[in-house]
Ligand code: NAP
């Protein structure tokens with residue numbers, strides 16, 4: 001299948017147009033004409049080799065919404081014309097205990113990322129959603145409810161699930177005090193889901209300018225973190241804090257906001273390590289946890305929950321030729337709150 005995309009062709013190069021070929025549709029594959037593709041900070045960490053060396057060319061993009069253009073002969077769950085989504089991974093080993101228990105996002109061999117990952121079949125490296133079409137095994141495709149705006153739905157495939165999953169797993173619910181650190185692509189989805197789950201939500205941001213937006217999204221409180229005395233004011237008050245920040249920050253300040261048995265969940269993936277003081281953890285029996293996106297079944301559950309609660313991402317839809325500028329703006333925390341590429345402009 002011939003497609004057009006935007007790729008990083010070499011180390012530290014900008015994204016440029018690139019025509020390439022996808023595999024032909026196999027029996028259990030779904031081919032998708034991509035409509036919208038979200039810009040995740042992980043695309044930038046990856047393409048700029050912040051997490052280690054990568055394969056070039058690299059077409060990023062793992063927040064994909066489009067319509068099915070063809071299906072393989074054994075596909076039962078999807079039909080041509082249906083609106084569907086693809087998230088952060090497109091395959092897994094399917095045999096380890098995590099895959100067998102439906103938690104393939106924690107595949108013990110490592111899932112096959114939607115881009116920059118060797119195909120399990122040995123047929124080259126995966127290429128992502130900044131492109132006009134993709135072919136994916138049906139087990140890694142989800143239905144996107146027609147009631148959701150497709151551009152606003154694209155970021156749910158990564159940013160949405162990355163917050164929905166730990167909020168559920170770590171007990172966000174009525175009356176629970178939840179903190180969301182960083183109001184970017186992930187953080188703003190965290191606010192919307194935590195509010196919908198009934199939690200009392202506080203946003204911690206280093207930008208005073210995002211206060212009105214956070215409150216409009218339903219957050220109950222907004223704290224600007226550039227003055228460290230605010231951490232004393234809120235000490236021991238939270239049950240759950242989710243850190244979405246893409247850079248290394250002082251986690252000790254956030255740990256001290258947790259009450260007894262409170263949990264700090266790390267979803268932001270800064271390249272540098274974080275120094276932790278034992279005295280920020282041992283008192284109050286505090287915990288630090290990690291979380292990575294969510295399994296395909298939970299992706300579907302999250303999309304259905306989003307349709308029921310009318311939740312989509314706040315997006316700035318861009319033409320493909322704006323994508324390099326959008327990356328610079330993401331790095332500067334100047335995104336309100338997710339860039340989404342209109343793929344018809346590629
Ligand atoms: P984003 O849109 O850039 O949001 C990150 C936010 O962090 C910014 O909007 C900003 O919020 C805050 N921030 C950035 N730099 C900061 C600094 N130097 N000091 C303090 N705060 C800062 O990024 P994103 O797409 O939401 O992704 C966030 C992180 O999660 C990235 O590292 C990404 O790779 C990772 N991620 C993880 C998963 C997973 O499964 N675990 C999935 C997707 C992404 P304020 O302006 O409000 O402070």
Ligand code: ZN
Nearest residue numbers: 040042158159
């Ligand atoms: Zn992502």
